[in-house]
Amino acid sequence: MSGRSIALHGAERVPHSRPEWAGSVRPGHRALLPLVTAEAVSRPESAATAARLTERSREWQDGGWPENLVPLRERAARIRRETLGDLESHLAQLAAKVTEHGGTVHRAATAADATAIVRRIAAEHSVRLVVKSKSMVTEEIGLNPALEADGIEVVETDLGEYIVQLGDERPSHIIAPAVHLAHRDVAERFDALAGERLDHDVTALAGFARARLREDFRTAGLGVTGVNFAVAETGTLAIVTNEGNADLVTSQPPVHVAIMTPEKVVPRMADLGVLIPLLSHAGTGQRMTVYQTLVTGPRRAGESDGPRELHLVIVDNGRHRILGTRYEEVLACIRCGACQTACPVFRTLGGGHAYGAAYGGPIGAVLSPLLAQHEQDRELPYLSSLCGACADVCPVMIPLPDMLVDLRADDAASGRRMSRAGWRAWSALWSNRAGHRVSLAVAAAAARLLPRRFLTRLPVARRWARGRELPDLRGAGRLRRALRRRHRTGDPA
Amino acid sequence: MRVALFTSCAADLAAPRPALAAVRVLEAMGMTVDVPGAQTCCGQVALNSGHREPASELMRRWGRTFGEYDAVVGVSGSCTATVHHQFPRVLEDRAARLAVDAARRTWEFTRFVAHHDAALDLALSGDVTWHDSCHMLRSLGEKAAPRDVLGRVRGLRVHEAPGSEVCCGFGGTFALKYPELSCAMADRKITDVTRTDATHLVSSDSTCLLHLSGRAARRRVPLRALHVAELLAAALPGGPGTLEEAFA
Numbered sequence: 001m002s003g004r005s006i007a008l009h010g011a012e013r014v015p016h017s018r019p020e021w022a023g024s025v026r027p028g029h030r031a032l033l034p035l036v037t038a039e040a041v042s043r044p045e046s047a048a049t050a051a052r053l054t055e056r057s058r059e060w061q062d063g064g065w066p067e068n069l070v071p072l073r074e075r076a077a078r079i080r081r082e083t084l085g086d087l088e089s090h091l092a093q094l095a096a097k098v099t100e101h102g103g104t105v106h107r108a109a110t111a112a113d114a115t116a117i118v119r120r121i122a123a124e125h126s127v128r129l130v131v132k133s134k135s136m137v138t139e140e141i142g143l144n145p146a147l148e149a150d151g152i153e154v155v156e157t158d159l160g161e162y163i164v165q166l167g168d169e170r171p172s173h174i175i176a177p178a179v180h181l182a183h184r185d186v187a188e189r190f191d192a193l194a195g196e197r198l199d200h201d202v203t204a205l206a207g208f209a210r211a212r213l214r215e216d217f218r219t220a221g222l223g224v225t226g227v228n229f230a231v232a233e234t235g236t237l238a239i240v241t242n243e244g245n246a247d248l249v250t251s252q253p254p255v256h257v258a259i260m261t262p263e264k265v266v267p268r269m270a271d272l273g274v275l276i277p278l279l280s281h282a283g284t285g286q287r288m289t290v291y292q293t294l295v296t297g298p299r300r301a302g303e304s305d306g307p308r309e310l311h312l313v314i315v316d317n318g319r320h321r322i323l324g325t326r327y328e329e330v331l332a333c334i335r336c337g338a339c340q341t342a343c344p345v346f347r348t349l350g351g352g353h354a355y356g357a358a359y360g361g362p363i364g365a366v367l368s369p370l371l372a373q374h375e376q377d378r379e380l381p382y383l384s385s386l387c388g389a390c391a392d393v394c395p396v397m398i399p400l401p402d403m404l405v406d407l408r409a410d411d412a413a414s415g416r417r418m419s420r421a422g423w424r425a426w427s428a429l430w431s432n433r434a435g436h437r438v439s440l441a442v443a444a445a446a447a448r449l450l451p452r453r454f455l456t457r458l459p460v461a462r463r464w465a466r467g468r469e470l471p472d473l474r475g476a477g478r479l480r481r482a483l484r485r486r487h488r489t490g491d492p493a
Numbered sequence: 494m495r496v497a498l499f500t501s502c503a504a505d506l507a508a509p510r511p512a513l514a515a516v517r518v519l520e521a522m523g524m525t526v527d528v529p530g531a532q533t534c535c536g537q538v539a540l541n542s543g544h545r546e547p548a549s550e551l552m553r554r555w556g557r558t559f560g561e562y563d564a565v566v567g568v569s570g571s572c573t574a575t576v577h578h579q580f581p582r583v584l585e586d587r588a589a590r591l592a593v594d595a596a597r598r599t600w601e602f603t604r605f606v607a608h609h610d611a612a613l614d615l616a617l618s619g620d621v622t623w624h625d626s627c628h629m630l631r632s633l634g635e636k637a638a639p640r641d642v643l644g645r646v647r648g649l650r651v652h653e654a655p656g657s658e659v660c661c662g663f664g665g666t667f668a669l670k671y672p673e674l675s676c677a678m679a680d681r682k683i684t685d686v687t688r689t690d691a692t693h694l695v696s697s698d699s700t701c702l703l704h705l706s707g708r709a710a711r712r713r714v715p716l717r718a719l720h721v722a723e724l725l726a727a728a729l730p731g732g733p734g735t736l737e738e739a740f741a
């Protein structure tokens with residue numbers, strides 16, 4: 001009982017100019033990260049994206065936390081951790097409240113279970129068109145391709161998400177999905193979609209998208225949203241946006257499916273007063289998002305709008321395996337994206353695509369391997385210089401750098417024996433004075449005797465020399481000699 | 494006061510000058526400086542590469558080497574941060590307590606200078622900019638001491654670069670795993686620095702500096718990198734007077 005999309009009409013005319021690893025559907029296997037990242041860095045678009053993100057970071061993050069938010073941040077960190085300590089009882093309370101208000105709660109263990117539930121609901125209502133507000137969990141579980149396989153059109157109604165959808169891309173940042181695109185790129189996409197040259201003024205382009213989307217809100221058979229916070233004591237689902245599209249997605253279509261992961265639950269309504277301002281500040285430097293959509297049950301008797309059915313899908317997708325481990329705190333994440341904006345690696349890569357996972361940047365490098373959906377995500381914790389900027393900006397104080405180090409240790413422990421043996425041999429050598437001295441002498445001799453051309457082909461040196469001159473190792477051991485001489489003669493060093 | 498100098502493995506391998514300079518500065522402050530010959534590496538490289546066991550072996554060795562001293566001064570901000578932050582996280586057994594205890598008495602070089610010296614007479618004219626190396630800034634939380642110390646050098650002008658707190662892209666084995674990415678990060682830093690009026694980039698970590706100057710040399714960009722200990726040693730009485738002369 002629903003129409004076809006106006007917003008996507010002409011989408012086949014929009015060229016897909018993205019690299020393969022930025023595609024909307026994640027391939028089962030991608031090239032190794034060193035290759036992908038080298039390619040990402042070489043793209044001129046990446047430098048432009050880095051400049052945009054750096055600008056935002058300077059504007060919002062430099063100078064640290066504003067004084068009034070410091071206590072709020074501590075409270076938020078506490079609330080999130082306390083909730084994780086007793087997740088199931090909060091979820092039970094939430095489910096009971098949602099049901100009491102007339103909603104239906106579904107628990108899904110895996111991504112496939114969750115998509116199957118949504119497909120079933122769509123089939124029951126003969127849905128042909130779905131409108132969505134921004135949701136990262138639907139990226140994680142691959143909801144769009146699953147629905148599209150059933151012949152259903154899915155329209156992203158967040159402006160940034162709509163733009164990346166047109167180009168068949170994944171979001172490149174968890175709250176700024178199109179940050180990898182310049183104004184001109186967006187204008188070109190919209191021109192192609194419209195089949196004519198549009199007014200390229202920013203407001204005019206936004207107006208174009210708005211007019212296109214407006215009709216779909218009216219005719220869609222199903223609205224899908226994520227959930228920023230689910231309040232256990234009232235059964236209220238809170239969704240924040242700056243465009244108000246979640247208001248429309250949750251009020252116009254006859255059925256609303258909200259999808260969340262277990263850790264989105266918060267105990268009390270009052271917690272929103274702590275978490276929403278923090279999320280707003282950390283994410284976009286705002287005091288408050290423009291819209292806060294609060295959904296408590298479907299349309300009630302006598303009400304003139306709102307969906308007739310409300311379904312809440314709680315999908316675990318690997319999170320129960322994180323609870324109770326040293327990584328539990330990562331589930332305190334409120335998906336503000338601040339760690340991505342602050343991360344110089346993420347910025348230099350031109351956004352999150354090169355990480356090859358639903359979540360890129362520091363949070364993605366920690367969370368993705370823990371969710372263990374793809375074997376290759378085990379590489380991600382190494383894709384960080386461990387600079388620590390992420391931990392500084394995280395509104396709930398997740399020790400991301402420590403987790404990256406620990407995940408590397410987990411990976412190495414189960415990894416190649418050769419490299420483990422190498423590190424052990426090295427530490428044995430350097431735990432011994434003579435061994436240390438000999439290794440320095442060997443390094444210095446090699447640097448003195450071997451031709452440079454040969455040196456730059458040695459395993460470690462080769463990678464250093466890709467882009468940098470080698471440090472002068474002829475001086476290896478010189479410090480010790482100078483100190484001994486100084487000790488003997490009393491000469492200044 | 495007797496202090497032990499914790500030189501870091503970069504000093505043994507490729508950057509001896511900052512450690513030697515640190516000795517001179519500390520002695521000028523009236524300290525008796527020991528450079529324990531038994532020191533090798535704090536274990537950071539192994540730890541950050543995921544090799545916890547080899548790392549903890551080196552950490553325990555560090556504890557045995559420096560355990561006896563009243564004060565340990567680290568020439569590298571990053572290695573000092575490892576001692577402070579990672580030792581308690583990684584080490585568990587009883588032998589480890591020595592290392593954790595010594596960590597409490599371990600100072601980063603500029604912090605030590607800023608806290609222990611009032612009378613040091615420093616003069617060197619020139620223009621520098623400071624690179625906040627990541628672990629010194631975020632793990633040790635040290636931003637003020639280097640600026641304080643540089644501020645005491647008569648004739649020295651310190652120009653803040655816009656991205657002084659942004660990582661230079663070194664990151665230990667990160668620099669080898671992702672060379673193109675690491676170099677692209679260095680390029681941004683180099684651009685930020687060359688936009689200031691500084692002629693020299695100063696920092697507290699030789700490894701960042703080797704990475705940056707190696708990159709600049711490859712690109713033939715005239716970036717001159719300098720460890721803060723070298724700068725302070727050149728600023729001691731009887732020094733050359735100008736930065737240009739000291740580090741041509």
Ligand code: SF4
Nearest residue numbers: 333334336337339394
């Ligand atoms: S880890 Fe922290 S900074 Fe990153 S998205 Fe989550 S809450 Fe935001």
